Amino acid sequence: MFKNVLTTVLIWLTALIVSGVFVWLLSDIVIHGLPRLSWAFLAEAPKNAGRSGGIGPIIISTLSILLVAMVTATPLSLATAVLLSEFTENDSVIGRLVRRSLDVLAGVPSIVFGLFGNAFFCIYLGLGFSILSGGLTLACMVLPILIRTAEEGLQATPDDYRLAAAALGMSRSATLVHLLLPSAAPALIAGLMLGVGRAVAETAALIFTSGYVDRMPDSLLDSGRALSVHIYDLSMNVAGGDTNAYSSALMLILLLLIINSIAMSLAKQWLHRDIVLYE
Protein backbone atom coordinates (compact mmCIF):
# COMPACT_ATOMS: atom_id res chain seq x y z
CA MET A 1 0.00 0.00 0.00
CA PHE A 2 2.64 2.46 1.12
CA LYS A 3 4.88 1.28 -1.71
CA ASN A 4 2.16 2.04 -4.23
CA VAL A 5 1.64 5.55 -2.94
CA LEU A 6 5.37 6.17 -2.95
CA THR A 7 5.71 4.97 -6.55
CA THR A 8 2.83 7.17 -7.67
CA VAL A 9 4.24 10.21 -5.92
CA LEU A 10 7.69 9.59 -7.40
CA ILE A 11 6.33 9.20 -10.90
CA TRP A 12 4.35 12.40 -10.60
CA LEU A 13 7.32 14.21 -9.15
CA THR A 14 9.62 13.23 -12.03
CA ALA A 15 7.00 14.22 -14.56
CA LEU A 16 6.56 17.54 -12.79
CA ILE A 17 10.30 18.24 -12.66
CA VAL A 18 10.81 17.39 -16.33
CA SER A 19 7.94 19.53 -17.55
CA GLY A 20 8.88 22.24 -15.04
CA VAL A 21 12.39 22.52 -16.48
CA PHE A 22 10.95 22.69 -19.98
CA VAL A 23 8.42 25.39 -19.07
CA TRP A 24 11.07 27.42 -17.22
CA LEU A 25 13.44 27.24 -20.18
CA LEU A 26 10.81 28.18 -22.68
CA SER A 27 9.35 31.03 -20.63
CA ASP A 28 12.84 32.41 -20.01
CA ILE A 29 13.45 32.57 -23.74
CA VAL A 30 9.99 33.96 -24.52
CA ILE A 31 10.16 36.63 -21.78
CA HIS A 32 13.59 37.86 -22.83
CA GLY A 33 13.25 37.29 -26.55
CA LEU A 34 9.73 38.38 -27.39
CA PRO A 35 10.06 42.16 -26.83
CA ARG A 36 12.73 42.53 -29.55
CA LEU A 37 11.02 40.20 -32.03
CA SER A 38 9.41 42.07 -34.92
CA TRP A 39 9.15 41.91 -38.70
CA ALA A 40 11.92 44.46 -38.90
CA PHE A 41 14.15 42.27 -36.71
CA LEU A 42 13.53 39.32 -39.02
CA ALA A 43 14.28 41.33 -42.16
CA GLU A 44 17.19 43.59 -41.22
CA ALA A 45 20.88 42.76 -41.37
CA PRO A 46 22.76 42.59 -38.07
CA LYS A 47 24.60 45.79 -37.08
CA ASN A 48 27.39 46.43 -34.62
CA ALA A 49 28.39 42.72 -34.43
CA GLY A 50 24.76 41.76 -33.86
CA ARG A 51 24.09 44.01 -30.85
CA SER A 52 21.51 45.88 -32.89
CA GLY A 53 19.86 45.32 -36.22
CA GLY A 54 18.20 42.04 -37.14
CA ILE A 55 18.84 38.52 -38.36
CA GLY A 56 17.59 38.59 -41.97
CA PRO A 57 20.71 37.17 -43.69
CA ILE A 58 21.15 34.68 -40.89
CA ILE A 59 17.71 33.18 -41.39
CA ILE A 60 18.40 32.90 -45.10
CA SER A 61 21.75 31.21 -44.45
CA THR A 62 20.20 28.82 -41.93
CA LEU A 63 17.44 27.80 -44.32
CA SER A 64 19.92 27.31 -47.18
CA ILE A 65 22.22 25.14 -45.06
CA LEU A 66 19.24 23.12 -43.91
CA LEU A 67 17.99 22.72 -47.47
CA VAL A 68 21.37 21.51 -48.72
CA ALA A 69 21.63 19.06 -45.81
CA MET A 70 18.15 17.57 -46.17
CA VAL A 71 18.13 17.45 -49.98
CA THR A 72 21.35 15.42 -49.91
CA ALA A 73 20.64 13.28 -46.87
CA THR A 74 17.01 12.31 -47.52
CA PRO A 75 17.38 10.33 -50.77
CA LEU A 76 20.64 8.77 -49.60
CA SER A 77 19.17 7.63 -46.32
CA LEU A 78 15.96 6.38 -47.91
CA ALA A 79 17.93 4.31 -50.40
CA THR A 80 20.15 2.86 -47.68
CA ALA A 81 17.17 2.07 -45.45
CA VAL A 82 15.40 0.30 -48.32
CA LEU A 83 18.54 -1.68 -49.05
CA LEU A 84 18.94 -2.67 -45.42
CA SER A 85 15.36 -3.63 -44.69
CA GLU A 86 14.14 -4.99 -48.03
CA PHE A 87 17.09 -6.34 -49.95
CA THR A 88 19.47 -7.78 -47.38
CA GLU A 89 18.97 -10.52 -44.84
CA ASN A 90 18.97 -9.26 -41.27
CA ASP A 91 22.13 -11.14 -40.36
CA SER A 92 24.01 -10.78 -43.64
CA VAL A 93 27.58 -9.48 -43.60
CA ILE A 94 26.83 -6.28 -45.49
CA GLY A 95 23.77 -5.53 -43.36
CA ARG A 96 25.69 -6.00 -40.15
CA LEU A 97 28.61 -3.93 -41.44
CA VAL A 98 26.44 -0.98 -42.50
CA ARG A 99 24.40 -1.04 -39.28
CA ARG A 100 27.49 -1.17 -37.10
CA SER A 101 29.15 1.72 -38.90
CA LEU A 102 25.97 3.78 -38.63
CA ASP A 103 25.82 3.21 -34.89
CA VAL A 104 29.42 4.35 -34.56
CA LEU A 105 28.74 7.34 -36.79
CA ALA A 106 25.72 8.34 -34.70
CA GLY A 107 27.89 8.52 -31.59
CA VAL A 108 30.61 10.70 -33.10
CA PRO A 109 30.67 14.19 -31.47
CA SER A 110 29.62 16.96 -33.82
CA ILE A 111 32.91 18.80 -33.47
CA VAL A 112 34.58 15.83 -35.14
CA PHE A 113 32.12 16.14 -38.00
CA GLY A 114 33.07 19.79 -38.17
CA LEU A 115 36.77 19.02 -38.46
CA PHE A 116 36.08 16.31 -41.02
CA GLY A 117 33.86 18.65 -43.03
CA ASN A 118 36.50 21.33 -42.92
CA ALA A 119 39.23 18.97 -44.10
CA PHE A 120 37.14 17.21 -46.74
CA PHE A 121 34.59 19.65 -48.15
CA CYS A 122 36.29 23.00 -47.47
CA ILE A 123 39.88 22.10 -48.23
CA TYR A 124 40.06 18.84 -50.18
CA LEU A 125 37.07 19.50 -52.44
CA GLY A 126 37.89 23.20 -52.45
CA LEU A 127 34.43 24.39 -51.48
CA GLY A 128 35.89 26.74 -48.86
CA PHE A 129 33.88 28.14 -45.96
CA SER A 130 30.49 27.97 -47.60
CA ILE A 131 26.83 27.10 -47.14
CA LEU A 132 27.48 24.07 -49.36
CA SER A 133 30.27 22.78 -47.10
CA GLY A 134 28.13 23.34 -44.00
CA GLY A 135 25.07 21.67 -45.51
CA LEU A 136 27.04 18.64 -46.70
CA THR A 137 28.69 18.26 -43.31
CA LEU A 138 25.30 18.36 -41.61
CA ALA A 139 24.05 15.80 -44.14
CA CYS A 140 26.78 13.40 -43.02
CA MET A 141 25.86 14.08 -39.43
CA VAL A 142 22.12 13.40 -39.71
CA LEU A 143 22.52 10.42 -42.06
CA PRO A 144 22.65 7.79 -39.27
CA ILE A 145 19.47 9.09 -37.59
CA LEU A 146 17.59 9.28 -40.86
CA ILE A 147 18.65 5.80 -41.97
CA ARG A 148 17.87 4.10 -38.67
CA THR A 149 14.45 5.70 -38.29
CA ALA A 150 13.53 4.97 -41.91
CA GLU A 151 14.72 1.39 -41.58
CA GLU A 152 12.74 0.87 -38.40
CA GLY A 153 9.68 2.40 -40.06
CA LEU A 154 9.98 0.03 -43.00
CA GLN A 155 10.54 -3.00 -40.81
CA ALA A 156 7.50 -2.11 -38.74
CA THR A 157 5.23 -2.53 -41.78
CA PRO A 158 3.52 -5.92 -41.52
CA ASP A 159 5.08 -8.77 -43.49
CA ASP A 160 1.52 -9.70 -44.46
CA TYR A 161 1.55 -6.79 -46.91
CA ARG A 162 4.64 -8.17 -48.64
CA LEU A 163 3.15 -11.66 -48.85
CA ALA A 164 -0.27 -10.51 -50.02
CA ALA A 165 1.25 -8.20 -52.63
CA ALA A 166 3.52 -10.97 -53.90
CA ALA A 167 0.53 -13.33 -54.08
CA LEU A 168 -1.19 -10.76 -56.30
CA GLY A 169 1.77 -10.85 -58.67
CA MET A 170 3.08 -7.42 -57.69
CA SER A 171 6.80 -6.79 -58.11
CA ARG A 172 8.94 -5.94 -55.13
CA SER A 173 9.58 -2.42 -56.34
CA ALA A 174 5.87 -1.71 -56.86
CA THR A 175 5.13 -3.11 -53.42
CA LEU A 176 7.77 -0.83 -51.98
CA VAL A 177 6.59 2.31 -53.74
CA HIS A 178 2.84 1.85 -53.45
CA LEU A 179 2.51 0.03 -50.14
CA LEU A 180 5.53 -0.07 -47.88
CA LEU A 181 6.84 3.48 -48.20
CA PRO A 182 3.37 5.04 -47.79
CA SER A 183 2.64 2.84 -44.77
CA ALA A 184 5.96 3.81 -43.27
CA ALA A 185 5.44 7.50 -44.10
CA PRO A 186 4.59 8.60 -40.53
CA ALA A 187 7.82 7.05 -39.28
CA LEU A 188 9.78 8.52 -42.19
CA ILE A 189 8.42 12.01 -41.46
CA ALA A 190 9.15 11.66 -37.77
CA GLY A 191 12.74 10.68 -38.56
CA LEU A 192 13.07 13.58 -40.97
CA MET A 193 11.91 15.99 -38.28
CA LEU A 194 14.39 14.52 -35.83
CA GLY A 195 17.12 15.10 -38.40
CA VAL A 196 15.99 18.66 -39.09
CA GLY A 197 15.96 19.33 -35.35
CA ARG A 198 19.52 18.12 -34.95
CA ALA A 199 20.73 19.97 -38.02
CA VAL A 200 19.14 23.26 -37.09
CA ALA A 201 20.53 23.12 -33.56
CA GLU A 202 24.06 22.31 -34.71
CA THR A 203 26.79 24.81 -33.89
CA ALA A 204 30.16 23.12 -33.57
CA ALA A 205 30.10 21.44 -36.98
CA LEU A 206 29.11 24.67 -38.71
CA ILE A 207 31.74 26.97 -37.19
CA PHE A 208 34.40 25.08 -39.16
CA THR A 209 32.46 24.70 -42.37
CA SER A 210 29.93 27.40 -43.16
CA GLY A 211 31.71 30.02 -41.16
CA TYR A 212 30.93 33.26 -39.35
CA VAL A 213 30.17 35.77 -42.07
CA ASP A 214 26.86 37.50 -41.28
CA ARG A 215 26.34 39.12 -44.68
CA MET A 216 23.51 38.04 -46.96
CA PRO A 217 24.92 35.08 -48.98
CA ASP A 218 25.01 35.49 -52.75
CA SER A 219 25.22 31.81 -53.58
CA LEU A 220 25.68 28.41 -51.98
CA LEU A 221 29.41 28.90 -52.30
CA ASP A 222 29.28 31.95 -50.04
CA SER A 223 29.95 31.67 -46.36
CA GLY A 224 26.83 32.10 -44.22
CA ARG A 225 26.21 32.29 -40.50
CA ALA A 226 23.61 29.89 -39.09
CA LEU A 227 21.22 30.93 -36.31
CA SER A 228 22.83 28.62 -33.79
CA VAL A 229 26.28 30.04 -34.56
CA HIS A 230 24.82 33.55 -34.26
CA ILE A 231 23.37 32.77 -30.84
CA TYR A 232 26.64 31.27 -29.69
CA ASP A 233 28.60 34.27 -30.93
CA LEU A 234 26.26 36.83 -29.39
CA SER A 235 26.21 35.22 -25.98
CA MET A 236 29.88 34.24 -25.76
CA ASN A 237 31.87 36.82 -27.73
CA VAL A 238 29.78 39.99 -27.92
CA ALA A 239 29.23 42.03 -24.76
CA GLY A 240 25.68 43.41 -24.75
CA GLY A 241 24.43 40.89 -27.28
CA ASP A 242 22.24 38.97 -24.84
CA THR A 243 18.85 40.43 -25.81
CA ASN A 244 19.41 39.70 -29.46
CA ALA A 245 20.69 36.23 -28.55
CA TYR A 246 17.41 35.58 -26.77
CA SER A 247 15.37 36.84 -29.71
CA SER A 248 17.39 34.68 -32.09
CA ALA A 249 16.89 31.64 -29.87
CA LEU A 250 13.14 32.28 -29.85
CA MET A 251 13.27 32.54 -33.63
CA LEU A 252 15.10 29.21 -33.80
CA ILE A 253 12.35 27.52 -31.81
CA LEU A 254 9.66 29.13 -33.93
CA LEU A 255 11.47 28.04 -37.08
CA LEU A 256 11.47 24.43 -35.90
CA LEU A 257 7.77 24.62 -35.06
CA ILE A 258 6.98 26.07 -38.48
CA ILE A 259 9.01 23.43 -40.35
CA ASN A 260 7.38 20.74 -38.25
CA SER A 261 3.85 21.84 -38.93
CA ILE A 262 4.46 22.33 -42.64
CA ALA A 263 5.88 18.81 -42.86
CA MET A 264 2.95 17.42 -40.90
CA SER A 265 0.34 19.03 -43.10
CA LEU A 266 2.16 18.01 -46.27
CA ALA A 267 2.36 14.45 -44.97
CA LYS A 268 -1.30 14.46 -44.10
CA GLN A 269 -2.27 15.60 -47.58
CA TRP A 270 -0.01 13.07 -49.17
CA LEU A 271 -1.28 10.28 -46.93
CA HIS A 272 -4.83 11.21 -47.63
CA ARG A 273 -4.31 10.99 -51.34
CA ASP A 274 -2.44 7.75 -51.41
CA ILE A 275 -3.08 5.83 -48.29
CA VAL A 276 -6.11 5.77 -46.03
CA LEU A 277 -5.06 4.65 -42.61
CA TYR A 278 -8.22 5.66 -40.83
CA GLU A 279 -11.78 6.55 -41.71
Added chain:
Amino acid sequence: MKLNGPVKPMNETYTLGPLQIGPPCCDPEPLIRVDNLSLYYGVKPALENVSLDIYKGCITALIGPSGCGKTSFLSVLNRMTDMIPDCRVSGKVHFNGRDLRDLALDVQGLRRDIGMIFQKPVPFPLSIRRNIELPLREHGISKQAELNDVIQQVLQDVGLWVEVKDRLESSALALSGGQQQRLCIARALALKPKVLLMDEPCSALDPISSGVVEDLIQRLRGKYTVVIVTHNLAQARRIANYAGFFWIRDQQRAGCLIEFGQCKQIFEAPAHELTAAYVNGSRG
Protein backbone atom coordinates in the same frame (compact mmCIF):
# COMPACT_ATOMS: atom_id res chain seq x y z
CA MET B 1 -24.75 -36.45 -61.54
CA LYS B 2 -25.04 -32.67 -61.48
CA LEU B 3 -26.59 -31.00 -58.48
CA ASN B 4 -27.33 -27.62 -59.90
CA GLY B 5 -30.55 -26.31 -58.41
CA PRO B 6 -30.55 -23.25 -56.17
CA VAL B 7 -31.11 -24.45 -52.62
CA LYS B 8 -31.53 -21.03 -51.07
CA PRO B 9 -33.50 -18.15 -52.51
CA MET B 10 -30.98 -16.57 -54.82
CA ASN B 11 -29.41 -13.60 -53.14
CA GLU B 12 -29.55 -10.96 -55.82
CA THR B 13 -26.52 -9.06 -54.59
CA TYR B 14 -24.32 -11.85 -55.91
CA THR B 15 -23.59 -12.09 -59.60
CA LEU B 16 -21.70 -15.35 -59.55
CA GLY B 17 -24.81 -17.44 -60.09
CA PRO B 18 -26.71 -19.87 -57.92
CA LEU B 19 -25.27 -21.86 -55.07
CA GLN B 20 -24.26 -25.36 -55.98
CA ILE B 21 -24.21 -27.81 -53.18
CA GLY B 22 -22.15 -30.86 -52.62
CA PRO B 23 -19.91 -33.26 -54.50
CA PRO B 24 -19.21 -34.39 -57.11
CA CYS B 25 -19.31 -31.80 -59.83
CA CYS B 26 -18.13 -32.85 -63.24
CA ASP B 27 -15.93 -35.12 -65.24
CA PRO B 28 -12.51 -34.76 -63.73
CA GLU B 29 -10.06 -32.85 -65.91
CA PRO B 30 -6.79 -32.25 -64.14
CA LEU B 31 -5.58 -28.65 -64.19
CA ILE B 32 -2.66 -29.04 -61.79
CA ARG B 33 -0.78 -32.31 -61.58
CA VAL B 34 1.45 -32.81 -58.58
CA ASP B 35 3.84 -35.71 -58.88
CA ASN B 36 6.10 -36.92 -56.10
CA LEU B 37 6.43 -33.52 -54.47
CA SER B 38 8.75 -33.13 -51.49
CA LEU B 39 9.53 -29.94 -49.62
CA TYR B 40 12.30 -29.17 -47.17
CA TYR B 41 12.94 -26.24 -44.86
CA GLY B 42 16.73 -26.42 -44.62
CA VAL B 43 17.31 -30.11 -44.00
CA LYS B 44 14.00 -30.67 -42.23
CA PRO B 45 11.42 -32.31 -44.50
CA ALA B 46 7.96 -30.76 -44.29
CA LEU B 47 6.29 -32.75 -47.08
CA GLU B 48 7.28 -36.04 -48.67
CA ASN B 49 6.16 -37.73 -51.87
CA VAL B 50 2.85 -36.01 -52.38
CA SER B 51 1.08 -36.86 -55.63
CA LEU B 52 -2.38 -35.65 -56.51
CA ASP B 53 -4.39 -33.95 -59.26
CA ILE B 54 -6.34 -30.74 -58.83
CA TYR B 55 -9.41 -30.90 -61.05
CA LYS B 56 -10.60 -27.99 -63.11
CA GLY B 57 -13.66 -26.14 -61.87
CA CYS B 58 -13.88 -28.18 -58.69
CA ILE B 59 -13.34 -27.42 -55.05
CA THR B 60 -10.58 -29.48 -53.48
CA ALA B 61 -10.32 -29.47 -49.70
CA LEU B 62 -7.12 -30.28 -47.86
CA ILE B 63 -7.56 -31.48 -44.31
CA GLY B 64 -5.23 -32.75 -41.64
CA PRO B 65 -3.77 -31.88 -38.27
CA SER B 66 -1.69 -28.77 -37.56
CA GLY B 67 1.84 -28.80 -38.92
CA CYS B 68 1.29 -31.51 -41.53
CA GLY B 69 2.29 -29.19 -44.38
CA LYS B 70 -0.99 -28.01 -45.88
CA THR B 71 0.11 -24.38 -46.05
CA SER B 72 3.49 -25.44 -47.41
CA PHE B 73 1.71 -27.44 -50.12
CA LEU B 74 -0.38 -24.45 -51.18
CA SER B 75 2.63 -22.17 -51.32
CA VAL B 76 4.36 -24.51 -53.76
CA LEU B 77 1.48 -24.06 -56.19
CA ASN B 78 1.99 -20.30 -56.64
CA ARG B 79 5.70 -20.29 -55.90
CA MET B 80 5.35 -18.37 -52.64
CA THR B 81 8.05 -20.79 -51.52
CA ASP B 82 10.46 -18.55 -53.45
CA MET B 83 10.11 -15.99 -50.69
CA ILE B 84 11.27 -18.35 -47.94
CA PRO B 85 15.05 -18.59 -47.76
CA ASP B 86 16.43 -22.14 -47.79
CA CYS B 87 13.11 -23.72 -48.73
CA ARG B 88 13.76 -26.51 -51.24
CA VAL B 89 11.18 -28.24 -53.43
CA SER B 90 11.62 -31.40 -55.47
CA GLY B 91 9.26 -33.38 -57.68
CA LYS B 92 7.05 -32.30 -60.56
CA VAL B 93 4.19 -29.82 -60.52
CA HIS B 94 2.45 -29.26 -63.83
CA PHE B 95 0.00 -26.44 -64.45
CA ASN B 96 -1.44 -25.93 -67.91
CA GLY B 97 1.15 -28.37 -69.19
CA ARG B 98 4.13 -26.41 -67.83
CA ASP B 99 6.41 -27.30 -64.99
CA LEU B 100 5.74 -24.83 -62.20
CA ARG B 101 9.20 -25.26 -60.84
CA ASP B 102 10.75 -24.03 -64.07
CA LEU B 103 13.15 -21.26 -63.09
CA ALA B 104 12.47 -19.36 -66.31
CA LEU B 105 8.77 -19.20 -65.52
CA ASP B 106 7.20 -15.76 -65.24
CA VAL B 107 6.36 -15.92 -61.54
CA GLN B 108 4.33 -12.70 -61.53
CA GLY B 109 2.20 -14.05 -64.36
CA LEU B 110 1.83 -17.37 -62.56
CA ARG B 111 0.61 -15.64 -59.41
CA ARG B 112 -1.88 -13.76 -61.52
CA ASP B 113 -3.23 -17.11 -62.74
CA ILE B 114 -3.09 -18.75 -59.33
CA GLY B 115 -4.34 -16.39 -56.62
CA MET B 116 -4.04 -16.89 -52.90
CA ILE B 117 -6.26 -15.98 -49.95
CA PHE B 118 -4.78 -16.02 -46.46
CA GLN B 119 -6.19 -17.05 -43.12
CA LYS B 120 -6.11 -13.52 -41.77
CA PRO B 121 -7.65 -11.09 -44.26
CA VAL B 122 -4.92 -8.74 -45.52
CA PRO B 123 -6.55 -5.61 -46.92
CA PHE B 124 -3.94 -3.00 -47.79
CA PRO B 125 -4.15 0.24 -45.80
CA LEU B 126 -5.66 1.95 -48.82
CA SER B 127 -9.13 2.86 -49.93
CA ILE B 128 -11.43 0.03 -50.97
CA ARG B 129 -11.07 1.13 -54.58
CA ARG B 130 -7.26 1.33 -54.47
CA ASN B 131 -7.09 -2.14 -52.94
CA ILE B 132 -8.49 -3.63 -56.13
CA GLU B 133 -6.97 -1.07 -58.48
CA LEU B 134 -3.36 -1.40 -57.36
CA PRO B 135 -2.72 -4.99 -58.54
CA LEU B 136 -4.71 -4.35 -61.72
CA ARG B 137 -2.55 -1.36 -62.58
CA GLU B 138 0.50 -3.45 -61.84
CA HIS B 139 -0.70 -5.92 -64.47
CA GLY B 140 -1.03 -3.20 -67.05
CA ILE B 141 -4.70 -2.21 -66.87
CA SER B 142 -4.78 1.54 -66.50
CA LYS B 143 -7.86 2.91 -68.23
CA GLN B 144 -10.10 4.32 -65.50
CA ALA B 145 -13.34 3.20 -67.18
CA GLU B 146 -12.09 -0.35 -67.49
CA LEU B 147 -10.87 -0.33 -63.89
CA ASN B 148 -14.22 0.92 -62.66
CA ASP B 149 -16.02 -1.84 -64.55
CA VAL B 150 -13.80 -4.55 -63.09
CA ILE B 151 -14.12 -3.11 -59.58
CA GLN B 152 -17.90 -3.09 -59.74
CA GLN B 153 -17.98 -6.56 -61.31
CA VAL B 154 -15.81 -8.26 -58.70
CA LEU B 155 -17.45 -6.48 -55.79
CA GLN B 156 -20.80 -7.71 -57.09
CA ASP B 157 -19.32 -11.17 -57.49
CA VAL B 158 -18.45 -11.33 -53.81
CA GLY B 159 -21.70 -9.67 -52.73
CA LEU B 160 -19.97 -6.59 -51.37
CA TRP B 161 -21.10 -4.00 -53.92
CA VAL B 162 -24.33 -2.99 -52.19
CA GLU B 163 -22.52 -2.70 -48.85
CA VAL B 164 -19.62 -0.54 -50.04
CA LYS B 165 -20.62 1.22 -53.25
CA ASP B 166 -21.08 4.53 -51.42
CA ARG B 167 -17.76 4.40 -49.64
CA LEU B 168 -15.29 3.10 -52.19
CA GLU B 169 -12.91 5.91 -51.26
CA SER B 170 -12.81 5.15 -47.56
CA SER B 171 -10.34 2.88 -45.83
CA ALA B 172 -10.57 -0.86 -46.35
CA LEU B 173 -9.35 -1.28 -42.78
CA ALA B 174 -12.69 0.02 -41.53
CA LEU B 175 -14.54 -2.99 -42.98
CA SER B 176 -15.55 -5.90 -40.75
CA GLY B 177 -13.44 -9.05 -40.78
CA GLY B 178 -15.83 -10.90 -43.08
CA GLN B 179 -16.09 -7.94 -45.44
CA GLN B 180 -12.30 -7.66 -45.49
CA GLN B 181 -11.98 -11.32 -46.45
CA ARG B 182 -14.53 -10.88 -49.23
CA LEU B 183 -12.64 -7.80 -50.42
CA CYS B 184 -9.47 -9.89 -50.55
CA ILE B 185 -11.29 -12.50 -52.62
CA ALA B 186 -12.61 -9.75 -54.90
CA ARG B 187 -9.09 -8.38 -55.26
CA ALA B 188 -7.85 -11.80 -56.31
CA LEU B 189 -10.80 -12.35 -58.70
CA ALA B 190 -10.10 -9.00 -60.37
CA LEU B 191 -6.95 -10.51 -61.88
CA LYS B 192 -9.10 -13.20 -63.56
CA PRO B 193 -7.23 -16.12 -62.04
CA LYS B 194 -7.81 -19.72 -63.06
CA VAL B 195 -7.09 -21.13 -59.63
CA LEU B 196 -7.71 -19.75 -56.12
CA LEU B 197 -5.71 -21.13 -53.20
CA MET B 198 -7.40 -20.50 -49.87
CA ASP B 199 -5.58 -21.12 -46.61
CA GLU B 200 -8.22 -21.45 -43.88
CA PRO B 201 -10.14 -18.45 -45.26
CA CYS B 202 -12.91 -18.67 -42.66
CA SER B 203 -11.08 -19.52 -39.49
CA ALA B 204 -10.46 -15.90 -38.41
CA LEU B 205 -14.14 -15.01 -38.92
CA ASP B 206 -17.25 -15.20 -36.77
CA PRO B 207 -19.80 -17.92 -37.68
CA ILE B 208 -22.09 -15.58 -39.65
CA SER B 209 -19.30 -14.05 -41.78
CA SER B 210 -17.80 -17.50 -42.12
CA GLY B 211 -21.08 -18.72 -43.56
CA VAL B 212 -21.21 -15.83 -46.00
CA VAL B 213 -17.66 -16.51 -47.21
CA GLU B 214 -18.44 -20.23 -47.46
CA ASP B 215 -21.46 -19.46 -49.67
CA LEU B 216 -19.23 -17.31 -51.79
CA ILE B 217 -16.67 -20.11 -52.22
CA GLN B 218 -19.45 -22.44 -53.36
CA ARG B 219 -20.47 -19.90 -55.98
CA LEU B 220 -16.91 -19.95 -57.35
CA ARG B 221 -17.32 -23.59 -58.29
CA GLY B 222 -17.29 -24.20 -62.02
CA LYS B 223 -15.88 -20.77 -62.86
CA TYR B 224 -12.70 -21.13 -60.84
CA THR B 225 -10.68 -24.02 -59.54
CA VAL B 226 -10.49 -23.77 -55.77
CA VAL B 227 -8.06 -25.44 -53.39
CA ILE B 228 -9.05 -24.80 -49.80
CA VAL B 229 -7.31 -25.75 -46.57
CA THR B 230 -9.70 -26.04 -43.68
CA HIS B 231 -9.76 -27.37 -40.15
CA ASN B 232 -13.52 -27.35 -40.24
CA LEU B 233 -14.40 -30.88 -41.37
CA ALA B 234 -18.10 -30.10 -41.65
CA GLN B 235 -17.24 -27.24 -43.96
CA ALA B 236 -14.99 -29.42 -46.12
CA ARG B 237 -17.78 -31.95 -46.35
CA ARG B 238 -20.34 -29.31 -47.31
CA ILE B 239 -18.40 -27.59 -50.05
CA ALA B 240 -15.69 -29.83 -51.47
CA ASN B 241 -15.81 -32.13 -54.48
CA TYR B 242 -12.45 -33.68 -53.72
CA ALA B 243 -10.60 -34.02 -50.49
CA GLY B 244 -7.02 -34.81 -49.55
CA PHE B 245 -6.04 -35.97 -46.10
CA PHE B 246 -2.55 -35.05 -44.87
CA TRP B 247 -0.86 -36.55 -41.84
CA ILE B 248 2.49 -36.29 -40.05
CA ARG B 249 4.64 -39.41 -40.29
CA ASP B 250 5.84 -40.09 -36.82
CA GLN B 251 9.49 -40.98 -37.46
CA GLN B 252 10.68 -37.98 -39.52
CA ARG B 253 7.95 -35.51 -38.56
CA ALA B 254 7.37 -34.98 -42.27
CA GLY B 255 3.94 -34.39 -43.71
CA CYS B 256 2.52 -36.78 -46.27
CA LEU B 257 -0.67 -37.36 -48.18
CA ILE B 258 -2.54 -40.35 -46.75
CA GLU B 259 -5.54 -40.38 -49.00
CA PHE B 260 -7.02 -38.39 -51.85
CA GLY B 261 -10.35 -38.89 -53.53
CA GLN B 262 -13.89 -37.70 -53.93
CA CYS B 263 -15.03 -35.88 -50.84
CA LYS B 264 -17.99 -38.21 -50.31
CA GLN B 265 -15.74 -41.23 -50.37
CA ILE B 266 -13.17 -39.70 -48.00
CA PHE B 267 -15.81 -38.87 -45.45
CA GLU B 268 -18.14 -41.84 -45.85
CA ALA B 269 -15.95 -44.70 -46.95
CA PRO B 270 -12.31 -43.84 -46.23
CA ALA B 271 -9.85 -46.44 -47.46
CA HIS B 272 -7.26 -45.77 -44.79
CA GLU B 273 -7.81 -46.30 -41.10
CA LEU B 274 -6.05 -43.01 -40.19
CA THR B 275 -8.49 -41.13 -42.42
CA ALA B 276 -11.42 -42.89 -40.81
CA ALA B 277 -10.15 -42.04 -37.34
CA TYR B 278 -9.53 -38.40 -38.28
CA VAL B 279 -12.86 -37.70 -39.98
CA ASN B 280 -14.71 -39.42 -37.17
CA GLY B 281 -12.92 -37.21 -34.70
CA SER B 282 -11.18 -39.97 -32.79
CA ARG B 283 -7.67 -38.88 -33.83
CA GLY B 284 -5.91 -35.66 -34.72
